[in-house]
Amino acid sequence: QVQLVESGGGLVQAGGSLRLSCTASGRTxxxxxxxxxxxxxxxxxxxxASISQSGGIRQLADSVKGRATISRDNAxxxxxxxxxxxxPEDTAVYYCAAAIAIIxxxxxxxxxxxxxxxxxxxx
Numbered sequence: 234q235v236q237l238v239e240s241g242g243g244l245v246q247a248g249g250s251l252r253l254s255c256t257a258s259g260r261t262x263x264x265x266x267x268x269x270x271x272x273x274x275x276x277x278x279x280x281x282a283s284i285s286q287s288g289g290i291r292q293l294a295d296s297v298k299g300r301a302t303i304s305r306d307n308a309x310x311x312x313x314x315x316x317x318x319x320x321p322e323d324t325a326v327y328y329c330a331a332a333i334a335i336i337x338x339x340x341x342x343x344x345x346x347x348x349x350x351x352x353x354x355x356x
Contacts, residue, residue, distance in 0.1 A: 234259065234345070235257050235258060235259050235261070235262070235265065235331050235344075235345040236257065236258040236259070236345070237255055237256070237257050237258075237329045237330070237331060237345055237346065237347035238255065238256050238257075238347055238348070239253060239254070239255050239327065239328070239329045239347045239348065239349060239350040240253070240254050240255075240256070240350060241253040241254050241350060242327060242350030242351045242352045243351075243352070243353070244353045244354075244355060245319055245352070245353070245354055245355070246354070246355050247319060247320055247321055247354055247355065247356050248318060248319065249319055249354075250315070250316060250317045250318075250319065251315075251316045251319060251352060252313060252314070252315050252316075253269070253313065253314040253315075253316070253327055253329075253350060253352070254311055254312075254313050254314075255267070255269075255311060255312045255313070255314075255329030255347055256309075256310055256311050257310045257311070257312075257331065258310070259310075262307055262310040262331075263286055263287075263307040264286060264333065265286065265331040265332060265333060265345075266283060266284065266285050266286055266331075266332045266334060266335060266336040266337065267283065267284050267303075267305060267312040267329065267330070267331055267332070268280065268281075268282065268283035268284075268329070268330045268331075268332065268337070268338075268340075268343055269281040269282045269283070269303065269312075269314045269327060269328070269329060269330075270327070270328045270330060270340055270343075271323075271325035271326065271327045271328065271352075272325055272326050272328070272349075273322075273324060273325040273326075276325075278328070278340055279294065279296075280292075280294050280338040280339075280340065281293075281294050281296075281297055281301065281314065281327070282294065282297065282301055282303040282314055283303065283336050283337060283338060284303045284304070284305050284312060284336065285335070285336040286336075287307075288304065288305045288307070290336050291303050291336075292336060292338055294338075296322075297316070297323075300316060300317050300318045300319070301314060301315065301316050301317070302314070302315040303315075312329060314327070316352075319354045320354060321354045321355070321356045322354075323352060323354045324352060324353050324354050325352060326349040326350065326351050326352070327349060327350050327351075327352050328346055328347055328349045329346070329347040330343035330344075330345060330346045330347070331343060331344060331345040331346075332344060
């Protein structure tokens with residue numbers, strides 16, 4: 234079993250940057266592909282970014298391409314989402330997730346989820 238804890242959320246002005254981190258428990262972190270999802274009030278959860286077990290393959294949602302970078306450090310059991318040029322529409326609760334699967338954008342493929350961290354972008 235994997236436990237995920239997100240950190241780094243907060244309030245940022247439009248155009249600013251935020252770095253979200255997710256730390257995983259357990260010794261099998263490198264066995265999981267990792268993803269970031271977000272859910273805004275009144276909206277469905279949506280995919281943001283994912284990274285393969287080795288970190289060699291990355292996927293980004295069109296809405297964040299050019300503004301976001303996902304990375305991981307398997308030695309430290311962490312996955313990071315760097316968001317730049319943030320927009321008010323980036324406001325959401327951001328969730329880290331782990332999948333025992335090849336890298337995927339599908340939320341239902343992820344087995345373990347963190348509790349989420351709130352990101353608010355002011356205009």
